[in-house]
Amino acid sequence: MSEAHAEDGPRLRDLSEEDLLDRIFPYFVQREDVLVPPGDDAAVLRAASGSVVATTDTMVLGHDWRDEWSTPAEVGSKLVTQNVADIAAMGARPTGLLVTLAAHGDLPARWAEEFSLGVASQAERYDVSVVGGDLSGAPDGVVMVSITALGDLEGRDPVLRSGARVGDVLAVHGSLGWSGAGWWLYAQGGTDPGPPEPCPVRPAEAEPPTGWTEQSARSVLMWSHRTPVTSVSSGVVASLAGATAMMDLSDGLVRDAGRIARASGVGIDLDRASLERDFVAPPLTDALPLDVAWTQVLTGGEEHSLVATFPADSPLLRDQSDPDGRWWVVGRVVEADDARPRVTLDGEAIQGQGWDHFAG
Ligand SMILES: Nc1ncnc2c1ncn2[C@@H]1O[C@H](COP(=O)(O)OP(=O)(O)OP(=O)(O)O)[C@@H](O)[C@H]1O
Ligand SMILES: Cc1ncc(C[n+]2csc(CCOP(=O)(O)O)c2C)c(N)n1
Ligand SMILES: [Mg+2]
Incomplete structure (x- = not known):
């Protein structure tokens, strides 16, 4: 959504973190293994098999995507796939995603919302909940997004x-x-x-x-x-x-x-x-x-x-x-x-x- 930059509407600097989170949280559907959803200091997930598979992957504007090529929703969708693929590669199923956005204050709030919508719709595809994340400021021009994914082996050995x-x-x-x-x-x-x-x-x-x-x-x-x-x-x-x-x-x-x-x-x-x-x-x-x-x-x-x-x-x-x-x-x-x-x-x-x- 390169047009987002030209769009009217609030920039991140115009919103409090709570305002931005209030716009983002409704996108994320919580599945039944989430015991404490986003909003507290940490989420709590059921770990049915007694072990947790964990991985993280990051994307940086200019290095991993260009706004001329990818919409914010596509960036969110790709970030989910990158992380879920690492869980799948262990022979596990993803159970929870933690999403970090670090961005300069001039980024349109709509970019963050559409990115979150892309995360949510791809999370739906893989049947995994977004259980939290982090927001951070960044120097002019910098946008970095990252996911930490958790997974469950359901009793199987990991495939190394x-x-x-x-x-x-x-x-x-x-x-x-x-x-x-x-x-x-x-x-x-x-x-x-x-x-x-x-x-x-x-x-x-x-x-x-x-x-x-x-x-x-x-x-x-x-x-x-x-x-x-x-x-x-x-x-x-x-x-x-x-x-x-x-x-x-x-x-x-x-x-x-x-x-x-x-x-x-x-x-x-x-x-x-x-x-x-x-x-x-x-x-x-x-x-x-x-x-x-x-x-x-x-x-x-x-x-x-x-x-x-x-x-x-x-x-x-x-x-x-x-x-x-x-x-x-x-x-x-x-x-x-x-x-x-x-x-x-x-x-x-x-x-x-x-x-x-x-x-x-
Ligand atoms: N900064 C770091 N500190 C500690 N461990 C790291 C760091 N970066 C990568 N690793 C670990 O090194 C291993 C290889 O990382 P790498 O990112 O290449 O794997 P990957 O996630 O499968 O690859 P990709 O990011 O290409 O999907 C992983 O086990 C990863 O957790
Ligand atoms: C603007 C722009 N320039 C170059 C590329 C190509 N690229 C970026 S990361 C990567 C490997 C996987 O990374 P990771 O190991 O972190 O999953 C590749 C092939 C791109 N997507 N966008
Ligand atoms: Mg991998």
Whole structure:
């Protein structure tokens, strides 16, 4: 909502913290495991299984989003997905979110409200309550938003990065490279051509549609960049099916698979033919040159699909019944070899390693 800056209406500096919270609290629906809702010094949540999964993720204006590209609601929605994906990647379900907004006083109060609305609607998608947060001022021009997410393993063991074993296969749930491709299109100076008719859906939501046009392909990729999605139920299913290691894909397949490989003391060899058949495909190849489509599949960030390793004979890999989409095998776990990079493609080194916050 870049227009919000031009809008009349109060700025944050015109409101007390209570005034702003009074505008924000009504968006947040409390689920039954919330014993003390937002408004006291801290919230109280039921911890049914006796352990709490906890993670946090932050976004900064200019570094993680641009107001020309993303509405405040889309920023809120993406922040929720980033955090929920980390909970899902442990094989847990999210139970509570704590939301922090640190902003300069000239920010329209409407920005904070629409951001909160985006948080609330994406929290609804993942069936998780917003149980509190924090407000802080910031220097001119600075807007930073952050969520701390809590989750419950419901009695399951957590799925760590360190459990991959030689002989396992590496599989991906959801899309690869769509968000990174959207970012690339924006960075090229592109604008979203607008929702195509009929609006296509992403693979985590339903069957991948066919019949893309360049316009519908560009639009869905740019949309995926603004509002990526993850699947909590698929993380739980993977855990129940015996996933040996799991992560959400935030910094690209090669870098994140490298994290599993390092934590597990193994190597991972990606399979070019599988990636080409199942991922270097429409809509990516309708909107991007082929080499860019490959780069985004291998290294595009902010996808928040899940990547996991499984024993090669896991029945889940042949199961196509999950309405949230299936797991696609993209590689295999091999012995670590000091003479080769941790992650290879058909045994060869890969150009480009994915997103790093400080190196860019
Ligand atoms: N400033 C910090 N202090 C303490 N621990 C940190 C800090 N930053 C990150 N960590 C921890 O380091 C680990 C890796 O962090 P990282 O942010 O890369 O993981 P992630 O949340 O899966 O990634 P992403 O932010 O890309 O989704 C996590 O366990 C995280 O809690
Ligand atoms: C304006 C702007 N510039 C660059 C990017 C790209 N970007 C930012 S963070 C990230 C990786 C995931 O971060 P994290 O590990 O914190 O989840 C990527 C690929 C963007 N979204 N907006
Ligand atoms: Mg993660």
